[in-house]
Amino acid sequence: MHDTSSHAVAHHGPPASFIRKHIFSLDHKVIGKQYFGLAFVAVLVGIFLSWLMRLHLGWTNLAIPGLHLLSSNGAPGNLMTPEYYLQLMTMHATIMVFFVLTTAPFAAFGNYFLPIQVGAEDMPFPRFNMMSFWITFLGFIALMSSFFVGDGPTLGGWTQYAPLSAIGQAAGPGEGTGVVLWAISITLFCIGQLLGSLNFITTTLDMRTRGMSLMRMPLSVWAWFITSVMGLTAFAVLMPACILLILDHVAGTSFFVPSNLVINDQLLPHSGGSTLLWQHLFWFFGHPEVYIAIVPGMGIVSHVLITSMRRPLLSHRVMIYSMGALAVLSYMVYGHHMFVSGMNPVSSIAFSFPTLIITIPATIIVLLWLGSLYGSRLRINTASLFALGFISMFISGGVSGFFLAQPSIDILLHGTYFVVGHFHMVMGVAAMFGIFAGTFFWFPKMFGRMMNETLGRIHFWLTFVGTYTIFMPFHYIGLAGNIRRYQAFTPDYMQQFIPVHKFITVAALLTGAAQLIFVYNLIHSRFWGKPAPDNPWEATSLEWSTPSTPPPWNNFGDKMPVVYHDPYQYGVEGSTGDYVMQNSPERIETVRDEA
Amino acid sequence: MSQADLTMGTHPPGLTTGLPPFSVSAKKMAIWLFIIADAATFAACLVAYGFLRNGSPNWPRPFHSVMNVSLMTFILLTSSLTMLLGIRAAKIGDKAGAFRWTMITAVAGILFALLHIREWMALIGEGMTMFHNPWGAPLFGASFFSITGLHLLHVTGGVIALVVVGFRYMRGRYNADDLEVTGLYWHFVDLVWMFVVPFVYLLNLAQ
Amino acid sequence: MVDAPDVQKHEPPSRYTDPITRYLLIYFCILALAALQFVIAYSHVDTSAKFERMLLIAIAEAGLALLFFMHLWAEKRGFLLFVVVFTGFVLVAMQYGWTDSYRMELGAPYTQPKVGVVPQ
Numbered sequence: 001m002h003d004t005s006s007h008a009v010a011h012h013g014p015p016a017s018f019i020r021k022h023i024f025s026l027d028h029k030v031i032g033k034q035y036f037g038l039a040f041v042a043v044l045v046g047i048f049l050s051w052l053m054r055l056h057l058g059w060t061n062l063a064i065p066g067l068h069l070l071s072s073n074g075a076p077g078n079l080m081t082p083e084y085y086l087q088l089m090t091m092h093a094t095i096m097v098f099f100v101l102t103t104a105p106f107a108a109f110g111n112y113f114l115p116i117q118v119g120a121e122d123m124p125f126p127r128f129n130m131m132s133f134w135i136t137f138l139g140f141i142a143l144m145s146s147f148f149v150g151d152g153p154t155l156g157g158w159t160q161y162a163p164l165s166a167i168g169q170a171a172g173p174g175e176g177t178g179v180v181l182w183a184i185s186i187t188l189f190c191i192g193q194l195l196g197s198l199n200f201i202t203t204t205l206d207m208r209t210r211g212m213s214l215m216r217m218p219l220s221v222w223a224w225f226i227t228s229v230m231g232l233t234a235f236a237v238l239m240p241a242c243i244l245l246i247l248d249h250v251a252g253t254s255f256f257v258p259s260n261l262v263i264n265d266q267l268l269p270h271s272g273g274s275t276l277l278w279q280h281l282f283w284f285f286g287h288p289e290v291y292i293a294i295v296p297g298m299g300i301v302s303h304v305l306i307t308s309m310r311r312p313l314l315s316h317r318v319m320i321y322s323m324g325a326l327a328v329l330s331y332m333v334y335g336h337h338m339f340v341s342g343m344n345p346v347s348s349i350a351f352s353f354p355t356l357i358i359t360i361p362a363t364i365i366v367l368l369w370l371g372s373l374y375g376s377r378l379r380i381n382t383a384s385l386f387a388l389g390f391i392s393m394f395i396s397g398g399v400s401g402f403f404l405a406q407p408s409i410d411i412l413l414h415g416t417y418f419v420v421g422h423f424h425m426v427m428g429v430a431a432m433f434g435i436f437a438g439t440f441f442w443f444p445k446m447f448g449r450m451m452n453e454t455l456g457r458i459h460f461w462l463t464f465v466g467t468y469t470i471f472m473p474f475h476y477i478g479l480a481g482n483i484r485r486y487q488a489f490t491p492d493y494m495q496q497f498i499p500v501h502k503f504i505t506v507a508a509l510l511t512g513a514a515q516l517i518f519v520y521n522l523i524h525s526r527f528w529g530k531p532a533p534d535n536p537w538e539a540t541s542l543e544w545s546t547p548s549t550p551p552p553w554n555n556f557g558d559k560m561p562v563v564y565h566d567p568y569q570y571g572v573e574g575s576t577g578d579y580v581m582q583n584s585p586e587r588i589e590t591v592r593d594e595a
Numbered sequence: 596m597s598q599a600d601l602t603m604g605t606h607p608p609g610l611t612t613g614l615p616p617f618s619v620s621a622k623k624m625a626i627w628l629f630i631i632a633d634a635a636t637f638a639a640c641l642v643a644y645g646f647l648r649n650g651s652p653n654w655p656r657p658f659h660s661v662m663n664v665s666l667m668t669f670i671l672l673t674s675s676l677t678m679l680l681g682i683r684a685a686k687i688g689d690k691a692g693a694f695r696w697t698m699i700t701a702v703a704g705i706l707f708a709l710l711h712i713r714e715w716m717a718l719i720g721e722g723m724t725m726f727h728n729p730w731g732a733p734l735f736g737a738s739f740f741s742i743t744g745l746h747l748l749h750v751t752g753g754v755i756a757l758v759v760v761g762f763r764y765m766r767g768r769y770n771a772d773d774l775e776v777t778g779l780y781w782h783f784v785d786l787v788w789m790f791v792v793p794f795v796y797l798l799n800l801a802q
Numbered sequence: 803m804v805d806a807p808d809v810q811k812h813e814p815p816s817r818y819t820d821p822i823t824r825y826l827l828i829y830f831c832i833l834a835l836a837a838l839q840f841v842i843a844y845s846h847v848d849t850s851a852k853f854e855r856m857l858l859i860a861i862a863e864a865g866l867a868l869l870f871f872m873h874l875w876a877e878k879r880g881f882l883l884f885v886v887v888f889t890g891f892v893l894v895a896m897q898y899g900w901t902d903s904y905r906m907e908l909g910a911p912y913t914q915p916k917v918g919v920v921p922q
């Protein structure tokens with residue numbers, strides 16, 4: 001039997017120095033934790049910014065002490081200016097989308113568990129992996145520094161629509177240096193994620209241990225694999241787009257600035273560019289990005305749920321094919337973000353149709369979860385609760401997607417809070433629930449200690465209820481015509497929404513504060529939690545078979561695991577209980593799904 | 596033998612191999628994935644260029660002669676051939692031959708870059724910059740310099756890679772597979788040029 | 803799920819040691835195609851026709867280079883399909899925007915009133 005797979009690449013030895021062990025580590029587990037830490041810091045910043053925004057939306061004339069510290073442009077009398085509000089909004093979105101929703105479920109958990117779950121010692125290119133994190137980290141620093149450089153961060157929104165993003169200072173504070181820093185940050189992020197994707201794909205294809213056939217990989221591995229295939233080309237398109245945007249700023253070109261543009265009573269010298277070009281390039285990345293954020297969550301949730309249900313999904317294959325179909329279709333639907341952009345109306349139809357089709361695999365995925373849950377004896381713990389919460393959020397947020405997929409309805413709703421509610425639920429909070437589920441599920445393996453279950457459940461219920469309280473009203477006021485991206489609601493017809501906004505603000509502050517429970521739980525359990533057994537959830541996949549907890553530097557010690565079974569052998573007569581681990585050589589009647 | 600055979604004596608039912616599905620090694624897979632991503636990057640640039648060119652009524656057509664670009668094309672295509680010969684020599688164990696052909700390829704790359712820079716200089720001398728040119732739509736300079744600049748960056752990186760890999764191959768640190776991986780990248784740079792020439796140069800020939 | 807190995811044992815063909823004559827043949831084919839592009843550039847057809855022909859020839863050149871210079875032909879068919887289909891799909895999906903490219907310069911074509919259209 002020739003065994004080219006596991007030993008095709010030179011491996012690194014155990015880390016020798018402190019720096020190699022904790023900072024410039026080549027170990028995928030340390031890099032995964034570093035990504036986790038980065039996402040953790042980023043999400044705290046992101047929540048903090050959303051608090052400031054919500055306070056302002058609820059009580060427009062409220063002076064927030066210390067507000068001027070965050071913006072070099074200043075906030076006169078600690079009152080938020082409209083530009084300040086937009087800056088907060090832009091930074092909130094950029095931080096959350098890129099540095100939380102992409103890094104945590106994909107880069108952090110993927111880095112840590114993908115190689116272990118396929119039975120590899122490490123990724124094939126540990127140096128690329130290290131660079132991937134540090135380049136991403138530099139990107140985060142570049143983004144954060146825009147708070148303190150020039151006249152503050154950009155106010156263009158995370159989509160950075162041209163021409164306002166491309167003309168510099170004339171468009172307002174932060175549109176000069178702020179945009180350049182934003183674009184540099186995203187360019188770096190793209191490079192980092194490209195290196196990461198390269199590693200993920202080669203690990204999945206080439207580093208699987210003996211017996212680990214493709215269909216024997218856990219669903220989380222499939223999700224990360226599919227995500228990295230998407231990321232490979234999506235980030236590759238955003239990168240040149242950002243570079244062209246930088247050129248518009250520093251080289252005087254006008255890729256995205258049309259002729260004869262008058263901004264703030266100045267006629268700009270640019271000519272010949274196209275604003276729609278930016279949107280096409282951006283959303284060609286942007287839509288796959290939505291799936292890059294959510295598909296790892298789907299994998300994590302499936303993995304967690306199956307372990308808690310003690311039975312495999314109705315169909316392993318259909319789940320994989322559906323996630324694959326999401327990935328394929330995600331390239332064909334990006335124009336549904338552009339229905340109101342002045343795009344050719346014929347293209348709107350061409351984008352609307354696949355957008356409606358993409359709901360089919362998404363629905364199949366949800367039905368697979370629900371069908372498998374039906375009649376199962378679910379073990380309730382925080383991880384499985386968050387997995388259920390993910391499904392709930394994904395359905396509630398996804399249903400409004402059916403409306404938004406149709407241009408005629410989207411044109412009415414696109415500029416309102418309806419869209420804000422939609423994407424926060426289906427992509428933002430759902431992915432966050434996936435992250436929480438993964439954290440509670442894998443924390444014992446990552447840090448060798450259990451998280452506090454009581455605090456976890458309190459945190460879950462507060463977050464679950466809080467999320468609906470925040471984002472359902474978004475849908476209602478959106479339908480009623482509340483325009484988004486406004487910092488205050490002065491027109492007569494919008495003043496009636498102010499009480500709703502106050503309600504949402506209170507809910508957001510409380511839900512945000514509930515996250516402190518999680519922060520406390522995380523930090524407290526990290527140092528003083530109950531020591532974790534090797535396999536606390538009685539799960540079957542390889543990450544629970546490591547010789548120690550947390551795993552040693554080469555994951556499996558000297559003996560590489562050999563895989564004998566399909567990933568989810570629950571509900572069988574095994575020697576250890578109702579499950580048989582993938583690397584256990586005992587012969588059993590394989591649990592097969594019905595499909 | 597493997598652990599399974601030691602513990603079980605025979606192959607247990609259901610033990611399958613974890614061979615890569617494409618029988619492609621990790622390094623080669625990585626370079627192909629990079630090529631796919633890079634193809635998307637270049638395609639995005641070319642689409643942006645075509646998009647802008649379509650929408651500009653006064654798109655300039657400044658190229659009077661195809662001498663330089665045809666020479667550059669010839670050199671780059673030929674360098675692909677020499678690269679192939681180098682990899683072939685490496686695969687049949689002819690180390691000196693492989694090194695020689697790799698270095699010839701690198702020299703061809705340098706020649707290409709020099710010709711390219713000469714052409715840039717001539718265009719800059721005629722008054723073409725990123726934001727201005729004497730013939731028409733200013734975006735011509737922007738897109739020309741961006742696309743050919745990105746390509747030139749790839750050529751430069753490729754030359755450095757060829758030299759480094761060539762010398763390390765000679766010293767025995769790298770093997771024929773590493774040379775092959777570098778070769779794949781070099782062919783890709785050539786492949787991109789096949790699209791840059793007609794769209795950026797030949798469509799903008801002076802009538 | 804099937805227990806059969808997902809990978810058949812693969813005997814690598816005599817890759818990369820193709821006869822030099824084949825390399826030369828492919829090389830001259832590509833050179834000829836490249837030359838053909840220059841001929842088309844000087845032909846008297848309109849730009850869009852030129853573009854189409856040049857694109858076809860460039861794809862043919864690239865195909866030859868992919869298959870024989872980059873040895874895709876000698877890899878497993880599955881790998882060839884993966885590279886070509888995946889890359890092709892992504893590149894084709896990128897082409898949605900073209901119809902918008904005519905609508906940007908000075909708002910064209912909508913700022914020039916069409917003949918016979920009465921403004922409301």
